[in-house]
Amino acid sequence: MTKKILSLTLSILFFAAGAQEVPQLETYSLKNGLKIYLLQYGKIPAVNVRFIINTGKKNETPGQQGYSEITATMLLKGNTKYTEEAQNDKAFKLGGELNSRSSFDYTSINATFLSKDFDAGMDLFSSAILHPLFDKDKLDQNISYLIDYNNPAKMDISNLTDVFSDLNIYGTTSPLGRHYYKTQLQLITPDKLKEFHQFNFTPKNSSVIVCGNFNTTEIKAVLEKYFGTWQSTFSEVNGVALDAPSIKKKEIAFVNRAGATQCALQWNKVAPSIKDKDYLAFRVANTVFSRVLFAEIREKGGKTYGISSNYQPTQFSNLFVVACSVRSDEMANTINLFDKTLQDFNLATISQEDFDKAVIGLRMGIISSEMPENILSFYNPVMYDFQKRKNFLNDLAALKIEDVQKISKKYFTADSYRLVVAGDESVVNTQLGTLKGLVKYKASDIEKDN
Amino acid sequence: MNKIICISVLLLSTLTTKAFDYPMKSTVLDNGLKVIVCEKNTNAMAEVEVWYRVGSKDEWDGVRGMAHMFEHMMFRGSKNFNGEGDVFIKLIEKMGGNTNAYTTFDRTVYHEEVESKNVERVFELEADRMANLLLSQKVLDTERQVVGEELRLGQNNWYNRMAEERYKSLYPKGHPYQVDVIGFLPEITSFTTQQCQSFYDKFYSPNNAFIVVTGNVKAEDVFAYAKKHFGGITKQLPVNTKKTEPDIFNYTIPTEEMVIDFPVQIYSYIVPAPAFGQKDYYGFNLLSELLFENTNSILNNVLVNGNMAYQIAGQNDISRMYSNYATFDVVMQATMGNAKVKKIISKQINEIINDGLEQSLIDDYISNLQAKQTFTNYANQDIAGQLGFAEYYYNDYNKYNAMIDAYKKIKADDLKQIAQTYFNPEKMKVINCKPLSE
Numbered sequence: 001m002t003k004k005i006l007s008l009t010l011s012i013l014f015f016a017a018g019a020q021e022v023p024q025l026e027t028y029s030l031k032n033g034l035k036i037y038l039l040q041y042g043k044i045p046a047v048n049v050r051f052i053i054n055t056g057k058k059n060e061t062p063g064q065q066g067y068s069e070i071t072a073t074m075l076l077k078g079n080t081k082y083t084e085e086a087q088n089d090k091a092f093k094l095g096g097e098l099n100s101r102s103s104f105d106y107t108s109i110n111a112t113f114l115s116k117d118f119d120a121g122m123d124l125f126s127s128a129i130l131h132p133l134f135d136k137d138k139l140d141q142n143i144s145y146l147i148d149y150n151n152p153a154k155m156d157i158s159n160l161t162d163v164f165s166d167l168n169i170y171g172t173t174s175p176l177g178r179h180y181y182k183t184q185l186q187l188i189t190p191d192k193l194k195e196f197h198q199f200n201f202t203p204k205n206s207s208v209i210v211c212g213n214f215n216t217t218e219i220k221a222v223l224e225k226y227f228g229t230w231q232s233t234f235s236e237v238n239g240v241a242l243d244a245p246s247i248k249k250k251e252i253a254f255v256n257r258a259g260a261t262q263c264a265l266q267w268n269k270v271a272p273s274i275k276d277k278d279y280l281a282f283r284v285a286n287t288v289f290s291r292v293l294f295a296e297i298r299e300k301g302g303k304t305y306g307i308s309s310n311y312q313p314t315q316f317s318n319l320f321v322v323a324c325s326v327r328s329d330e331m332a333n334t335i336n337l338f339d340k341t342l343q344d345f346n347l348a349t350i351s352q353e354d355f356d357k358a359v360i361g362l363r364m365g366i367i368s369s370e371m372p373e374n375i376l377s378f379y380n381p382v383m384y385d386f387q388k389r390k391n392f393l394n395d396l397a398a399l400k401i402e403d404v405q406k407i408s409k410k411y412f413t414a415d416s417y418r419l420v421v422a423g424d425e426s427v428v429n430t431q432l433g434t435l436k437g438l439v440k441y442k443a444s445d446i447e448k449d450n
Numbered sequence: 451m452n453k454i455i456c457i458s459v460l461l462l463s464t465l466t467t468k469a470f471d472y473p474m475k476s477t478v479l480d481n482g483l484k485v486i487v488c489e490k491n492t493n494a495m496a497e498v499e500v501w502y503r504v505g506s507k508d509e510w511d512g513v514r515g516m517a518h519m520f521e522h523m524m525f526r527g528s529k530n531f532n533g534e535g536d537v538f539i540k541l542i543e544k545m546g547g548n549t550n551a552y553t554t555f556d557r558t559v560y561h562e563e564v565e566s567k568n569v570e571r572v573f574e575l576e577a578d579r580m581a582n583l584l585l586s587q588k589v590l591d592t593e594r595q596v597v598g599e600e601l602r603l604g605q606n607n608w609y610n611r612m613a614e615e616r617y618k619s620l621y622p623k624g625h626p627y628q629v630d631v632i633g634f635l636p637e638i639t640s641f642t643t644q645q646c647q648s649f650y651d652k653f654y655s656p657n658n659a660f661i662v663v664t665g666n667v668k669a670e671d672v673f674a675y676a677k678k679h680f681g682g683i684t685k686q687l688p689v690n691t692k693k694t695e696p697d698i699f700n701y702t703i704p705t706e707e708m709v710i711d712f713p714v715q716i717y718s719y720i721v722p723a724p725a726f727g728q729k730d731y732y733g734f735n736l737l738s739e740l741l742f743e744n745t746n747s748i749l750n751n752v753l754v755n756g757n758m759a760y761q762i763a764g765q766n767d768i769s770r771m772y773s774n775y776a777t778f779d780v781v782m783q784a785t786m787g788n789a790k791v792k793k794i795i796s797k798q799i800n801e802i803i804n805d806g807l808e809q810s811l812i813d814d815y816i817s818n819l820q821a822k823q824t825f826t827n828y829a830n831q832d833i834a835g836q837l838g839f840a841e842y843y844y845n846d847y848n849k850y851n852a853m854i855d856a857y858k859k860i861k862a863d864d865l866k867q868i869a870q871t872y873f874n875p876e877k878m879k880v881i882n883c884k885p886l887s888e
Contacts, residue, residue: 042828088745092745093817095822154712154713157606299536361548370493371829
């Protein structure tokens with residue numbers, strides 16, 4: 001049992017982010033265009049490796065919902081060199097396991113090895129990424145799993161608010177708003193995935209980041225050995241351009257989940273993008289806001305186990321998201337309390353003490369981290385400007401409270417958000433009647449391709 | 451006078467039993483509080499953990515969930531550090547640190563990660579809440595609601611609901627683990643400050659706790675902070691000794707079937723596990739790892755990689771002062787042939803009973819653990835956690851490596867007997883969890 005969700009969430013945001021020792025970056029490309037980033041760091045003979053392919057949900061055309069997620073899973077389900085069992089067995093002996101995931105922007109494979117095992121590790125990586133089998137039985141099993149676990153009538157209410165927030169914000173005209181569903185998933189075949197893989201998994205569309213304590217000459221030779229001959233029919237970078245979300249007024253949507261023991265609430269609001277000049281000041285303002293929310297809604301109100309404001313912008317999604325679950329009879333009260341807290345925060349002046357606490361918290365989160373995977377996450381040269389990351393602590397120290405105050409007024413406005421609520425309609429029906437302009441979703445509303 | 455013990459500086463060299471590369475020392479204050487320090491001077495940080503020898507095992511009817519409630523109340527203020535909200539969190543965050551806590555059946559642990567220059571301040575705070583916790587009705591009322599939401603939050607997940615329902619029938623009456631850590635909602639929502647005070651008076655004292663500090667510190671400095679801030683706490687409690695536990699090995703779990711509100715089917719295997727200190731403790735843990743716990747386990751390879759199950763959710767909590775249950779839940783598509791999966795599991799286990807295992811499986815598992823221990827060298831929290839576990843269960847933090855050392859002595863043939871004794875398909879309980887729609 002772990003208490004204190006607020007602290008934990010901040011930890012995840014920023015403890016997964018940084019180091020006292022700044023890594024040394026060397027960047028180059030193989031002849032086929034594969035970009036290599038070597039982050040020399042630390043004294044312990046271990047490396048974290050992340051292979052990043054510039055494809056994710058953003059690249060899915062109508063009818064391709066789930067392709068990037070399923071491809072990420074199938075990469076580790078056997079390839080022309082290793083069966084799934086042999087691959088796992090080899091990775092296990094090396095002390096780790098290969099993990100794959102996809103997000104809005106990227107697909108990645110990640111693992112930590114002892115430095116001496118880098119060659120063996122890259123053998124596993126290259127086999128999985130370059131030569132996956134897309135075995136039909138394993139694909140069918142994976143699709144069956146997704147259908148069972150993503151049934152809107154059965155899934156957790158917090159997952160429902162996630163899925164329907166995407167639908168509500170981006171709509172089905174955007175790949176970010178489309179979700180997979182049963183009849184669409186059942187049309188996926190190994191050949192369709194192979195085509196998706198061939199088109200998107202190319203050297204020019206990929207990057208490798210190695211972070212840890214290693215011999216650079218040896219690492220370069222191993223990367224050349226396993227990826228130097230990689231060629232692709234589709235040789236260019238896979239470009240996508242999407243509009244950033246626009247939220248200009250308050251809108252509330254509801255999804256029924258019969259039998260839910262609570263209501264889940266997820267507020268979505270526009271925030272600066274990763275490259276915006278407001279980025280750093282917003283981070284600090286959001287840290288203060290998150291603490292205010294926790295104090296008002298949990299500590300004083302006792303309405304929820306945990307609430308926090310999370311800010312993890314992606315290429316085409318610059319939002320901050322507040323989520324919590326409350327007992328059903330407190331749903332409307334919690335919305336009102338959130339509105340009041342947001343408004344008060346926007347009108348109030350951030351105190352020097354709160355500002356200092358937020359800044360030192362972010363700073364400590366960065367200097368406390370030592371694990372190579374956390375260093376890699378913070379400095380990730382695919383996502384961030386490395387120089388800016390190196391200067392992050394200096395920029396943070398130079399930040400003025402006035403800058404953060406301005407950002408607070410600009411972004412934490414009380415007049416706009418998209419709120420999605422999931423709960424048992426039969427229990428909260430009376431409360432729903434008090435919410436103006438409410439949109440009610442049906443579970444089947446996600447079953448649209450466009 | 452504090453008795454300062456300087457033990458085992460710089461552990462073994464490069465061979466297999468070495469886990470950490472850092473010097474360790476300990477002391478015991480006159481009031482019985484032991485302080486363990488690992489001088490890991492690799493960055494500016496330190497991890498402080500205060501381990502209390504109290505968990506849900508120590509509760510009684512009427513206060514089920516109280517150990518976990520303290521995990522909440524301990525952040526809400528003490529005599530010299532009080533105010534609105536989670537006072538303790540605010541003070542730690544002011545230093546840029548972070549703090550949290552967890553409660554298990556056996557223990558409650560409070561931990562902070564701060565810059566090492568702030569360790570003394572953390573000691574000051576921890577000492578005050580060890581000796582002078584404030585328990586107000588208003589705060590308790592709020593935290594009762596918060597814990598209620600924590601419980602309901604878990605119930606929103608179908609698997610948690612199944613596990614909670616299943617738990618109710620696992621243990622015979624009077625077993626220390628009879629009630630799950632979070633407790634019963636009706637009791638939680640009626641806790642009184644008097645009940646809280648009684649619990650605090652009974653379990654929170656220096657001789658029922660120990661402290662682990664890992665990070666950029668000097669042991670002698672930390673011992674001086676301990677003496678200064680904890681040394682004056684005179685409260686002493688009777689030693690929290692182990693109780694007699696009802697036998698779960700011959701206990702009949704009454705549940706045969708369960709209905710779950712989710713479109714999958716589960717075979718839930720339940721296996722009584724020997725307590726820490728019993729002779730088969732290590733063998734049982736090792737076989738559990740190899741059979742169902744790790745990602746490369748025998749059943750995972752056969753059933754999940756063989757497309758017969760979505761996943762195997764295995765759990766064997768090795769932190770068990772008393773006998774508990776290991777469980778592995780085979781989660782399958784609801785339409786699959788059930789009997790076939792059960793037969794395959796029986797066949798796999800019978801092969802171990804009759805033929806044993808390949809020694810290479812054990813060797814590979816040990817290689818995995820050893821590589822992971824190298825990665826652990828980076829993490830203050832992981833090191834502190836392992837030292838705490840060793841101190842709690844072995845009464846000796848130097849035995850942080852005892853588990854892996856014990857595994858190395860186990861031969862493949864030894865596991866035949868473990869399989870026969872504990873995993874014989876005729877002895878394991880299997881609950882069939884079927885989807886609501888069936």
